[in-house]
Amino acid sequence: MKIVQFNAENIKRLVAVEIRPDGNLVEITGRNGQGKTSILDAIWWALDSNKVVQSKPVRDGADSGYVRLDLGEYIVTKKFKVKGEDEFTTTLTVENRDGAKYSSPVELLKSFLGDLTFDPLAFSRMKARDQVTALRAMVPDFDFAAADDANDKDFKARTDVNRTVRDLTARIEAIQVPASAPTERVSAADLLTELQHAMEHNEGIEKERRRRTSIQGRIVQLREANETRREDIRKLEQRIADLNGGIAAAEQAIEELHDELDGVKDDVEPIDTASIRERITTAEEANRYVDRRVERERLEAEAKRQQEISDGLTKAIDDRKAAAAKAVREAKLPVAGLELTEDAVLLNGVPFNQASDAEQLRVSIAVAGAMNPRLRVIRVRDGSLLDDEAMATLRAYADENDMQIWIERVDSSGKVGVVIEDGMVAAAMREAAE
Known part of the structure; x- marks a missing residue:
């Protein structure tokens, strides 16, 4: 599943936004403070629990707002209503294409998400031991904890x-x-x-x-x-x-x-x-x-x-380590050359933190994608920190693995990706002005 259509109204800095992604790499661009991050947060809030929602999700001056994600097979709608200072209520509905609503929408959405769906680059920032723990989850036939x-x-x-x-x-x-x-x-x-x-x-x-x-x-x-x-x-x-x-x-x-x-x-x-x-x-x-x-x-x-x-x-310790190494070798890790030791992740025999930025990005995105087999959507913040090589790597991975990557980047040209100005899509604003 991917996001076929994104709609949001009165969420953070957004006024009214509709996006129909074209291609697997969805670049949300524009100047700072225009609402780029609001789009990525709105996706996160719609799919994840209320724990990730900030204290003022509704745009200043509005009484309510909503996010609607058309995932093709499912339609997710999350509504926010202001009750008082820093207080709000939410309602979540998930329905199929025929309009039938699910009684446990939160549990359904949890089954779609991986731990790194909304911040895949967090993998590259993890401590080596935590990276090992994250990748161990992809080796189902071995009890690493035991x-x-x-x-x-x-x-x-x-x-x-x-x-x-x-x-x-x-x-x-x-x-x-x-x-x-x-x-x-x-x-x-x-x-x-x-x-x-x-x-x-x-x-x-x-x-x-x-x-x-x-x-x-x-x-x-x-x-x-x-x-x-x-x-x-x-x-x-x-x-x-x-x-x-x-x-x-x-x-x-x-x-x-x-x-x-x-x-x-x-x-x-x-x-x-x-x-x-x-x-x-x-x-x-x-x-x-x-x-x-x-x-x-x-x-x-x-x-x-x-x-x-x-x-x-x-010998018992060595045998268990050998069994763990065998299980990792036989598991289908998301990137070729990815290995696990007891305390570190290796990429082609080199510690992961010594790999290039482009390689770390490629692996982090691949890991996030592998953790998220049903919903083929990943959110990447701080895309402005990525150079052209990293962006090319990201685009190639998205196409090769049929993964929809939403990424925000600062751009003042108004010619790259979906441009956001004053909480709206710039093209839509120009059409309204005309």
Whole structure:
């Protein structure tokens, strides 16, 4: 749909205006203050809600005014009536070609409009992130909001995990374990038990030695005694009988002692307790290193696990970004070479804000048109800021895409477009004067 005929009376600076557009680029021209902007605002007010209407929509001195847009398939009429200072009422009707009126005209008109219909150049003035949001609406098969929420959660989770990995790494580096340190803890209790057994063993050996020395001493004593007795026998033959008895008894005792001596161990080597005592002394230090090694290995395992979590979150974020990029590539964006990143819009690989004014204009108009598939009407204010190249680009786009573009430009020649003077179309004023 396009505007087949525009009529307005007593709207802002307009007195009475009728325009039947010829061609897709409708230039509203004239000197400043003649009512050019009033025409574009009247189109906006007729199609959009009352929120966009200014506080004094009716021309000074008039009690009422109206805007009528013939869209071919529909006829839209919006009337304004003054009630008091800065107060007015409005009525909106939408009817088809047969005169049948629609019961919900506001909802019907909303279905015709896009966000940039009345100010497409606003796209070029948006922040890069807002441009991305606007274009994402043209990719219906991908939920960017859900992907952004998921990426935001994963990014925060990854930040926490990476912080944990850094903390674990610092703790791991702080634990120094010599390469020669044991890998298992040493049991001091086992060493003490071993020492006790060794001491008991050695004490037994010492006891046997003392016993052997005692026995050997007794043998020597008995032998000396016997020698004395033999000497006494030689000297005292008369005492032989008595002494022989003593000798017999002593010999018997000697035999018994020899038998006992044979049972005494003499070849058992003592255990060296010095090494055990030294091992007990070093056990505590060894165990400290074992504990450090165990703690380091635990921290390394935890750091590895956290890193794997971080890598998984990174992959999830990257996968969603890849899916978003794929959805954008497969979507039919309004301009060839238009791409979306997470934070910016690119045109042929270059940030949109670095494109030429003509390119930015072309893209902005194309985006507005794509957002407005049913009503092929776009309003462009401040057209005087556009040079000849930009105007040519605008005209070419309008023709190529069958888009009706209404644009206001300051022009004093009276020879360009629909010329507005004193709230009326200049041609109509000249005919009235004649």
